[in-house]
Amino acid sequence: xxxxxxxxxxxxxxxxxxxxxxxxxxxxxxxxxxxxxxxxxxxxxxxxxxxxxxxxxxxxxxxxxxxxxxxxxxxxxxxxxxxxxxxxxxxxxxxxxxxxxxxxxxxxxxxxxxxxxxxxxxxxxxxxxxxxxxxxxxxxxxxxxxxxxxxxxxxxxxxxxxxxxxxxxxxxxxxxxxxxxxxxxxxxxxxxxxxxxxxxxxxxxxxxxxxxxxxxxxxxxxxxxxxxxxxxxxxxxxxxxxxxxxxxxxxxxxxxxxxxxxxxxxxxxxxxxxxxxxxxxxxxxxxxxxxxxxxxxxxxxxxxxxxxxxxxxxxxxxxxxxxxxxxxxxxxxxxxxxxxxxxxxxxxxxxxxxxxxxxxxxxxxxxxxxxxxxxxxxxxxxxxxxxxxxxxxxxxxxxxxxxxxxxxxxxxxxxxxxxxxxxxxxxxxxxxxxxxxxxxxxxxxxxxxxxxxxxxxxxxxxxxxx
Amino acid sequence: xxxxxxxxxxxxxxxxxxxxxxxxxxxxxxxxxxxxxxxxxxxxxxxxxxxxxxxxxxxxxxxxxxxxxxxxxxxxxxxxxxxxxxxxxxxxxxxxxxxxxxxxxxxxxxxxxxxxxxxxxxxxxxxxxxxxxxxxxxxxxxxxxxxxxxxxxxxxxxxxxxxxxxxxxxxxxxxxxxxxxxxxxxxxxxxxxxxxxxxxxxxxxxxxxxxxxxxxxxxxxxxxxxxxxxxxxxxxxxxxxxxxxxxxxxxxxxxxxxxxxxxxxxxxxxxxxxxxxxxxxxxxxxxxxxxxxxxxxxxxxxxxxxxxxxxxxxxxxxxxxxxxxxxxxxxxxxxxxxxxxxxxxxxxxxxxxxxxxxxxxxxxxxxxxxxxxxxxxxxxxxxxxxxxxxxxxxxxxxxxxxxxxxxxxxxxxxxxxxxxxxxxxxxxxxxxxxxxxxxxxxxxxx
Numbered sequence: 001x002x003x004x005x006x007x008x009x010x011x012x013x014x015x016x017x018x019x020x021x022x023x024x025x026x027x028x029x030x031x032x033x034x035x036x037x038x039x040x041x042x043x044x045x046x047x048x049x050x051x052x053x054x055x056x057x058x059x060x061x062x063x064x065x066x067x068x069x070x071x072x073x074x075x076x077x078x079x080x081x082x083x084x085x086x087x088x089x090x091x092x093x094x095x096x097x098x099x100x101x102x103x104x105x106x107x108x109x110x111x112x113x114x115x116x117x118x119x120x121x122x123x124x125x126x127x128x129x130x131x132x133x134x135x136x137x138x139x140x141x142x143x144x145x146x147x148x149x150x151x152x153x154x155x156x157x158x159x160x161x162x163x164x165x166x167x168x169x170x171x172x173x174x175x176x177x178x179x180x181x182x183x184x185x186x187x188x189x190x191x192x193x194x195x196x197x198x199x200x201x202x203x204x205x206x207x208x209x210x211x212x213x214x215x216x217x218x219x220x221x222x223x224x225x226x227x228x229x230x231x232x233x234x235x236x237x238x239x240x241x242x243x244x245x246x247x248x249x250x251x252x253x254x255x256x257x258x259x260x261x262x263x264x265x266x267x268x269x270x271x272x273x274x275x276x277x278x279x280x281x282x283x284x285x286x287x288x289x290x291x292x293x294x295x296x297x298x299x300x301x302x303x304x305x306x307x308x309x310x311x312x313x314x315x316x317x318x319x320x321x322x323x324x325x326x327x328x329x330x331x332x333x334x335x336x337x338x339x340x341x342x343x344x345x346x347x348x349x350x351x352x353x354x355x356x357x358x359x360x361x362x363x364x365x366x367x368x369x370x371x372x373x374x375x376x377x378x379x380x381x382x383x384x385x386x387x388x389x390x391x392x393x394x395x396x397x398x399x400x401x402x403x404x405x406x407x408x409x410x411x412x413x414x415x416x417x418x419x420x421x422x423x424x425x426x427x428x429x430x431x432x433x434x435x436x437x438x439x440x441x442x443x444x445x446x447x448x449x450x451x452x453x454x455x456x457x458x459x460x461x462x463x464x465x466x
Numbered sequence: 467x468x469x470x471x472x473x474x475x476x477x478x479x480x481x482x483x484x485x486x487x488x489x490x491x492x493x494x495x496x497x498x499x500x501x502x503x504x505x506x507x508x509x510x511x512x513x514x515x516x517x518x519x520x521x522x523x524x525x526x527x528x529x530x531x532x533x534x535x536x537x538x539x540x541x542x543x544x545x546x547x548x549x550x551x552x553x554x555x556x557x558x559x560x561x562x563x564x565x566x567x568x569x570x571x572x573x574x575x576x577x578x579x580x581x582x583x584x585x586x587x588x589x590x591x592x593x594x595x596x597x598x599x600x601x602x603x604x605x606x607x608x609x610x611x612x613x614x615x616x617x618x619x620x621x622x623x624x625x626x627x628x629x630x631x632x633x634x635x636x637x638x639x640x641x642x643x644x645x646x647x648x649x650x651x652x653x654x655x656x657x658x659x660x661x662x663x664x665x666x667x668x669x670x671x672x673x674x675x676x677x678x679x680x681x682x683x684x685x686x687x688x689x690x691x692x693x694x695x696x697x698x699x700x701x702x703x704x705x706x707x708x709x710x711x712x713x714x715x716x717x718x719x720x721x722x723x724x725x726x727x728x729x730x731x732x733x734x735x736x737x738x739x740x741x742x743x744x745x746x747x748x749x750x751x752x753x754x755x756x757x758x759x760x761x762x763x764x765x766x767x768x769x770x771x772x773x774x775x776x777x778x779x780x781x782x783x784x785x786x787x788x789x790x791x792x793x794x795x796x797x798x799x800x801x802x803x804x805x806x807x808x809x810x811x812x813x814x815x816x817x818x819x820x821x822x823x824x825x826x827x828x829x830x831x832x833x834x835x836x837x838x839x840x841x842x843x844x845x846x847x848x849x850x851x852x853x854x855x856x857x858x859x860x861x862x863x864x865x866x867x868x869x870x871x872x873x874x875x876x877x878x879x880x881x882x883x884x885x886x887x888x889x890x891x892x893x894x895x896x897x898x899x900x901x902x903x904x905x906x907x908x909x910x911x912x
Contacts, residue, residue, distance in 0.1 A: 133751025236569030
């Protein structure tokens with residue numbers, strides 16, 4: 001053993017062989033390991049499924065409060081069982097006590113919110129800490145008792161997966177089945193309560209009862225999860241899978257299933273990793289696995305994911321910049337061409353366009369590179385000219401812009417000198433249909449040079465824009 | 467100095483002061499968390515600083531306070547930033563974002579502790595929750611001069627000094643930026659328009675909360691930290707409507723909870739017959755919760771009892787006024803002077819409210835017993851007249867001005883008469899609808 005640690009990575013763990021990994025993942029690495037992995041996976045499924053509703057009902061932190069509030073119940077149950085002369089460690093007794101104070105905590109939170117001016121956050125924070133503090137005091141009372149057998153109570157705080165037995169796996173299987181059954185039976189009611197509780201009440205759904213049922217499921221998941229991941233981290237098993245699943249779907253059915261799958265996967269992979277690597281507490285590893293899955297969902301999900309949203313954002317910005325560039329070129333060519341007596345053609349200086357728009361040099365060169373790749377312009381040292389396709393596109397963009405300006409001047413009665421910026425903002429979102437309609441109505445008023453060609457600008461063109 | 471006193475000064479006093487200072491430092495800042503409905507952020511931060519604490523420790527390899535403090539403070543700030551980022555990027559509600567962030571970071575902390583354990587380093591996860599208040603002690607010489615010298619030359623326990631500094635900084639921050647914090651807490655938009663940088667204020671508050679949480683952490687554990695952030699401010703909030711008063715109250719409540727809680731923890735075992743003491747941090751938490759519970763039930767203005775009492779009083783007043791106007795109407799319809807007492811109770815809906823209403827009317831000399839009958843006294847008749855007048859004026863107003871049907875206005879006028887004072891009645895009388903008779907043809911008494 002070293003006296004001094006040199007770095008955080010210096011843990012010199014022994015890596016398991018591929019065979020060991022395979023045996024653990026296929027539940028063949030010994031009876032106990034198999035039970036633990038299976039139970040963790042079942043717990044993950046149950047908690048994930050239940051957590052989906054807790055998340056949608058905005059009860060995440062309430063679930064956290066519930067979990068913390070179980071500690072005094074565990075201690076009280078132990079004390080009472082000891083006083084009655086029984087063996088205090090009996091798991092069912094402890095879990096019953098945990099459920100009682102857990103539910104009591106939630107009831108107190110709701111009573112505080114209903115009867116006082118304190119908000120839910122303060123109610124949850126105070127109840128959570130005070131109940132847990134009471135639990136800590138009771139544990140210290142138990143430690144003073146010296147009756148023996150009290151050693152294991154602390155394990156409910158952080159969980160102790162290794163202590164799980166076959167009966168625990170059955171318990172989790174039963175809980176997972178029960179959760180699935182209740183969810184299947186009340187799916188319609190849960191859905192309507194989660195998305196619009198007032199509407200639910202108006203169509204005769206008993207919102208209060210449904211909330212109670214959902215909360216009871218959370219109690220079940222919490223209590224059976226106490227042994228595996230402990231009461232501080234059980235909230236993670238409820239919330240993280242559902243929060244991760246939310247990125248992948250907008251529909252409740254798939255969300256619930258996916259939350260169950262992500263929860264089960266976290267339990268399975270986390271418990272396996274904990275079994276394979278030294279000094280990896282199962283509860284923490286399971287939660288971290290769920291956290292990694294959440295992060296992956298946050299980044300990679302197709303429509304709600306951060307990367308997808310970022311890509312969309314960049315695409316839109318590039319298109320807008322490209323539109324502006326095309327119009328700037330068109331207007332330059334227009335003024336130059338009008339002076340020379342012919343239409344828009346020829347090359348113009350990139351620097352002039354960039355200066356008009358106050359673009360940075362690297363930004364402008366990146367943009368023109370992209371536009372050249374799209375076949376809109378051709379670049380030759382310092383100047384650019386429109387390709388035929390680019391010219392069409394530039395004409396279309398300019399037309400949209402000026403039509404919109406016309407509209408703002410004619411119908412919204414804005415001053416001609418004020419419409420350029422607002423048209424800049426709107427023009428990119430105009431659909432072909434709206435543009436055609438605008439053009440028709442302006443044609444009818446004789447304000448257009450002809451169909452398909454840009455109208456004259458309502459304000460003088462050129463000079464830098466602010 | 468007696469040996470007992472010396473023992474108290476070396477063992478219990480520093481621990482008690484440390485716990486109390488933790489309550490004070492967190493409680494002062496907690497006022498603004500409670501007001502901004504961000505109490506749970508304190509909860510999240512207090513869990514999530516764990517990996518920072520351990521990492522600071524692992525990286526430097528020493529148990530010195532500064533690296534651990536810096537690591538934990540960094541983790542606290544990262545937590546706040548992460549929660550905000552996930553809330554925005556994932557479009558999640560803040561509670562879910564908090565739960566995701568703090569539980570994952572806490573799990574990371576637990577994992578790091580286990581890894582550190584293998585390196586022969588003992589960080590007990592239980593200490594993280596419960597703290598080591600009992601480990602705070604010093605050993606000054608057993609005379610007053612020695613105690614004073616040791617205290618002045620910095621011989622005090624490290625945790626005590628750290629927390630005293632933190633409490634001072636928190637107090638100074640609240641005192642210096644009271645105006646800004648007030649505006650930001652109640653109306654961030656107004657704050658921005660006044661030129662106060664709400665974002666910067668928020669960030670400063672968060673950094674200080676993280677610092678207070680970390681400073682308190684080692685001594686009292688994360689659970690007491692949450693209670694310290696939420697309970698005293700929430701209690702104070704129930705006792706007053708003014709922010710300044712609230713902060714002073716929360717300060718007093720923090721000190722009270724710290725002292726009472728600690729003393730209970732060391733004295734309670736002797737009642738239970740045990741030898742060692744109970745968890746002091748837990749007991750301080752329970753006491754601060756007890757104070758909150760007391761305020762919830764018994765606060766003068768916002769307590770549940772006060773609300774119930776106000777409600778009951780109003781109900782009795784309404785019933786008494788109903789009794790008076792019923793008796794007046796009976797007199798008016800001739801012949802019926804008075805009403806049998808049982809009948810009167812029945813007419814008022816029976817029960818305690820009705821009995822109290824009759825008793826109140828009697829004690830105010832508005833009704834009197836004549837044989838079995840309750841009759842109006844002169845004084846009661848004056849009051850009843852005013853009530854019936856208000857009732858009939860309202861009926862005229864509702865029919866004449868608002869155009870309601872005459873057969874629909876009685877119940878409304880019945881409610882309105884209880885809240886009509888003479889000046890309102892006079893204005894109702896002025897309207898064009900005012901006549902001598904109400905819509906039902908009964909005279910409006912003058």
